[in-house]
Amino acid sequence: MNPLRNLIASVGLILAGSPLWAADLVMVEQPGCEWCALWNKEIGEIYPLSTEGRFAPLKRVDLRAIPEDLDLNRKVIFTPTFLIVEDGREVGRIEGYPGEHFFWPVLEKMLIEKTDYRPPGPSSS
Template sequence: MRKYTLSFLTTALIGIGFTAQAAELIMVEEPGCAWCAKWENELGEIYPKTSEGKYAPLRKVELSDLKRKDGPEVLGVMPTTPVVFTPTFLLVDDGKEIARLQGYPGEDFFWGLLEQMLIEHTDYVAPSLDQGS
């Protein structure tokens, strides 16, 4: 019995290790940004409930904080090039930028572009649209 309990616990602990989340979506914004507000109004509430939001949780960062000399280190975000426009969405893995979406092209385009970024740069698999399976 003890052998089975130990085996079960080992399997459970190994399984927990595989649930770690590496991908994160960083939204770089600034006060007064109309397109940031538009994104927030259209998608802010729904994003965490989507498969994309669950795979790459959103974290908001102020542009001024990111531009500080120690900003990237303090925030744990290393952009490949300076962020100039807001909103800019940085797809990061382990704090390093792996893809970028500059601006907010509207709800319809945002989802397609985000899904494409996730598929091309991570192991994300888009949910199937086939309801029959």
């Protein structure tokens, strides 16, 4: 077997044993939204570094430009609205942003209930 085929086969085996990160967190926002700005200030920079952010990467969408192929459970009216999306379909929703102490536990609970997300457990060492 040539080296390139070996590499491709190895990557395939690694990926086969890895979870697929099929979920996204879609933030629906609009210019001038003060709650969106507060989320950006309190969470925006750290979200991609969090376990939740690595599992469900953030995608931003303008309220007036929601993609037509995004399968929503109902129309988005408020900003920010956070949609948990799998395979282009909404599976969960958080409307509004009342602060980081509310956001993190609600997001974690929804990811656990609506996706195959499992938060890291306590260290066993």
